[in-house]
Amino acid sequence: MREKAALSGARFVLLTGRTIYQGVEKEKGKLSQDYLHSVAICEMDPEDMTVMKIKENSNLRVVTESGSVVVKAVKSMRQPHPGTIFMPYGPWASLVMTSDTDGTGMPSLKGVPATVEAALGEQILDVRALLREYYGRE
Amino acid sequence: MSVVTDVVCPVCGSLCDDLEVFVKNNHVLIVKNACAMGEAKFLGYAEHRVKTPLIRRSNQLVAASLDEAIDRSAAILASAHYPLLYGWSNTSCEAIKKGIELAEEVGGVIDNTTTICHGPSILSIQDVGIASCTLGQLRHRADLVIYWGSNPWSAHPRHIERYTAFSEGRYQDSEWHGYVLKSRATQSQKRLQRAADLVSKTEASEERESAGLPLTQPKKGRKLIVVDVRRTRSAEIADYFLQVEPGKDYELLQALRLLVRYEELEVEAVAGIPVEVLEDLADVLIGCDFGILFFGVGLTMSQGKHRNIDAAISLTRDLNQRTKFLIMPMRGHFNVTGANTVSTWQTGYPYAVDFSQGFPYYNPGETSAIDILNRGEADASLIIASDPVAHFPKQTVQHILKNPLIVIDPLETPTSLMADVVIPSALVGVEVEGTAYRMDHVPLPLKKVVEPPRGLLADEEILEKILQRVRVLKEREA
Numbered sequence: 001m002r003e004k005a006a007l008s009g010a011r012f013v014l015l016t017g018r019t020i021y022q023g024v025e026k027e028k029g030k031l032s033q034d035y036l037h038s039v040a041i042c043e044m045d046p047e048d049m050t051v052m053k054i055k056e057n058s059n060l061r062v063v064t065e066s067g068s069v070v071v072k073a074v075k076s077m078r079q080p081h082p083g084t085i086f087m088p089y090g091p092w093a094s095l096v097m098t099s100d101t102d103g104t105g106m107p108s109l110k111g112v113p114a115t116v117e118a119a120l121g122e123q124i125l126d127v128r129a130l131l132r133e134y135y136g137r138e
Numbered sequence: 139m140s141v142v143t144d145v146v147c148p149v150c151g152s153l154c155d156d157l158e159v160f161v162k163n164n165h166v167l168i169v170k171n172a173c174a175m176g177e178a179k180f181l182g183y184a185e186h187r188v189k190t191p192l193i194r195r196s197n198q199l200v201a202a203s204l205d206e207a208i209d210r211s212a213a214i215l216a217s218a219h220y221p222l223l224y225g226w227s228n229t230s231c232e233a234i235k236k237g238i239e240l241a242e243e244v245g246g247v248i249d250n251t252t253t254i255c256h257g258p259s260i261l262s263i264q265d266v267g268i269a270s271c272t273l274g275q276l277r278h279r280a281d282l283v284i285y286w287g288s289n290p291w292s293a294h295p296r297h298i299e300r301y302t303a304f305s306e307g308r309y310q311d312s313e314w315h316g317y318v319l320k321s322r323a324t325q326s327q328k329r330l331q332r333a334a335d336l337v338s339k340t341e342a343s344e345e346r347e348s349a350g351l352p353l354t355q356p357k358k359g360r361k362l363i364v365v366d367v368r369r370t371r372s373a374e375i376a377d378y379f380l381q382v383e384p385g386k387d388y389e390l391l392q393a394l395r396l397l398v399r400y401e402e403l404e405v406e407a408v409a410g411i412p413v414e415v416l417e418d419l420a421d422v423l424i425g426c427d428f429g430i431l432f433f434g435v436g437l438t439m440s441q442g443k444h445r446n447i448d449a450a451i452s453l454t455r456d457l458n459q460r461t462k463f464l465i466m467p468m469r470g471h472f473n474v475t476g477a478n479t480v481s482t483w484q485t486g487y488p489y490a491v492d493f494s495q496g497f498p499y500y501n502p503g504e505t506s507a508i509d510i511l512n513r514g515e516a517d518a519s520l521i522i523a524s525d526p527v528a529h530f531p532k533q534t535v536q537h538i539l540k541n542p543l544i545v546i547d548p549l550e551t552p553t554s555l556m557a558d559v560v561i562p563s564a565l566v567g568v569e570v571e572g573t574a575y576r577m578d579h580v581p582l583p584l585k586k587v588v589e590p591p592r593g594l595l596a597d598e599e600i601l602e603k604i605l606q607r608v609r610v611l612k613e614r615e616a
Contacts, residue, residue, distance in 0.1 A: 013384045013385070015367060015368070015384065016439075017289065017292075017435075017436075018289065018292045018293040019292050020174055020175070020291070020292040020295065020371070023149075023174070023175040023178075023292060023293065023295075024174045024175055024178045025178075027149065027175055027178040027179040027182060028178050028182040028185065028186075029182065029185050029186030029549065029550070030186070030525070030528060030549075030550075030551050030552060031186060031550060032186070066531065066532060066533070067532055076368075078368040078369045078370055078371075078373075079369070080369075081367070081368050081369070081381075084367065084368065084384055086368065089528075089529060090528055090529070091527070091528040091529075091552055094528060094529055094530060094531055094532060094535070095532050097531040097532070098531060099508055099511070099512050099530075099531035099532075099533045099534045100512070101503060101506070101508050101509055101512070102443070103503035103509075104257070104258055104261065104443045104444060104502065104503055105253050105257045105258075105261075105490060105502035105503050105506030105507075105508060105509060106253070106254060106257050106258050106438060106439065106443050106444075106506075106508070107254065107439075107508050107531055108439065108440070108441065108443075109254065109435075109439040110367075110384070110435075110436065110439040110440045111384045111385045111439075111440045111441050127552055127555075128555070131527070131552060131555060131556060134532060135527070135535060135536065135539055135556060136539075137197070137539065137555070137556050
C-alpha cells in the first residue's frame with residue numbers, strides 16, 4: 001500500500017545503469033563497504049533535490065510499484081536531467097525493478113516510474129542485512 | 139618476478155588483449171594497460187573467494203567435500219522437472235558447451251545473461267538482420283562513431299581508445315590530441331569564468347556549455363557523437379551530444395530515418411531535440427564515408443525494447459543507401475557473445491533454450507529466465523558465473539529461492555550466500571585458460587597467469603562431474 005500511496009506524489013523516471021565505480025567495486029567484491037558506497041546511491045538533479053528538500057548524502061527512499069529501498073541521495077554530476085533519477089546496477093536497484101517483460105524476456109530496467117522521499121531516520125542496509133530483510137536467508 | 143604478456147582481459151566485451159601481468163610467488167603484483175575494472179579484477183581476484191564447497195544445512199551454509207557437493211547438485215538436477223541453468227557469460231566457451239550438454243541431459247532451460255542485456259537486440263537481429271563488421275575495420279576506417287544508449291567510458295573504458303575515436307588507424311587518425319586540447323581549453327574557460335564571477339560578485343553562471351561544436355560546423359577528422367538520456371562521461375568527451383528524453387529513442391530513430399531519406403518533419407522537436415538539430419545530424423550521418431552506430435542497453439532496456447533496435451538497424455539500412463554505415467551492440471560481459479555463439483552452434487538458438495520436450499525449443503518471452511521465474515515454473519536452479527540475486531528483480535529472486543539453488547562461482551556473491559549448494563571454481567582468464575568471444579565475434583584465448591587455490595577446479599570440470607553423476611542417477615532410476 002505504501003508503494004501505491006507514494007506513487008501518487010511527484011513522479012520521477014528511474015534509470016539504472018553502470019558507473020565506473022560500480023564496475024570497479026564489483027570486481028573487488030560485492031560484500032565490501034566500498035561496493036555499498038558505490039552502488040547503494042541515487043543520483044538526482046540538484047534542482048530536483050532543492051525542490052524535494054533532499055540534502056546531499058542524506059538517506060532517501062526510492063519507491064516504485066514493485067517496492068521501495070533506502071539509499072543515499074547523491075547530487076548528479078551528469079546534470080541537467082530534471083525529473084530523472086539514476087541508480088547503479090546492484091542489489092538495491094533490483095529491489096525496485098519490475099519483473100514484467102511485456103513478452104520479450106527483458107524486464108524494463110530503465111524508465112521505471114518512481115517517487116522519492118527523505119528517509120532521515122532510516123538505515124541503508126548492507127548486502128547481508130538486505131538479503132535477510134527481503135529474502136529471509138543469510 | 140615473471141611477466142605474462144598479451145593477456146586477454148576477462149571483464150567486458152571489449153576483451154582488450156594487450157595486458158601485461160607481473161607475477162611473483164603466484165600473486166599478481168602489477169597490471170599494465172588495463173582499465174580500472176581490469177586492474178581491479180587482476181589485483182583483487184584473491185579476495186572474497188569461496189575456498190571450499192558449501193552445503194546448506196539447518197539454514198546455514200557449512201563446508202562440505204567436493205564429492206558431496208557434486209552428489210547433492212546432481213540429485214537436485216536429476217529430480218527436478220524444469221530446472222533453470224542460468225549465467226554463463228563470465229565463463230569460457232568450453233564450460234558453456236558442457237553446460238548445454240547438462241541442460242539437455244536434465245531436460246531443463248539454459249539461458250545466459252543476454253536475456254536481461256541484449257536479448258531484445260538478438261530478437262531484432264533475427265527479424266531484420268544486421269550489417270556489422272570487426273572492430274579492427276572500424277579502428278582503421280570509421281570516420282563517424284556514434285554511441286547510442288551506451289556509456290563506454292564507464293562500461294567499456296578502453297573501447298574508444300582501442301577501437302574508435304582515440305585509436306590510431308591506418309586511414310583515420312586518433313582524435314586524442316584534439317580532445318586533450320579541447321579539455322584544457324574548457325578547463326581554462328571555466329577557471330576564468332569562476333574568477334570573473336568572484337570579481338563581479340555575481341552568482342556562478344548556471345548555463346552549461348554545449349558539448350563540442352554545433353552540428354552545423356562539423357569538425358574535420360573522426361567525429362564522435364553520443365546520444366543518451368543523461369550527459370554521461372562519454373557524452374563529455376564527444377564532439378556532439380544529443381540528450382534524448384527517456385523512453386523516446388524509438389521516435390528519435392524513426393525521425394532520423396525520415397530525414398536521411400530527405401523527407402520533412404512537420405513538428406518542432408522530437409524526443410526533446412529540435413528538428414533543426416536533427417536535420418544537421420542527418421547531414422553529418424549522410425556526409426560520412428564510413429559510419430558505425432554502437433548501441434547499448436539504453437535501447438534494449440527502455441520502452442520499446444526490440445522495436446528500438448529494429449529502428450536502429452533500419453536507420454543503418456537507410457544510411458547504406460547514401461553512404462557506408464554499420465551497427466554493433468556493445469556487449470557487456472566478457473564472454474556473453476561466446477555464450478550466444480556456443481549456444482547457437484550447439485542448439486540452433488542463442489539463449490533461452492528449453493530442452494524440456496527432449497529437443498531445443500526457443501521462444502523468448504516464454505522460455506527466457508525472467509518469464510519462467512515470473513510464472514513460478516522452475517523447480518530448481520543452477521547459477522554459474524552470474525549473480526541474479528543482485529541483478530534480477532525482487533519477485534524473480536523470490537521464486538529462485540523457493541526451490542533448490544546450486545551456485546558455481548569463484549567469488550562470494552549475494553547469490554552464493556543464498557545458495558543450497560556452492561561449488562567454488564577457478565577464475566577463468568586468471569587461473570585457468572579458455573576461449574572467449576569479443577563483442578564483434580572474434581574468438582580470443584584467455585590466459586592462465588597464476589595457479590588456482592588448491593582443490594578448485596575449472597567450471598568445465600565441475601560441470602563434467604555433475605553431468606556424469608546425473609547420468610548415473612538417471613540410469614539407476616531407469
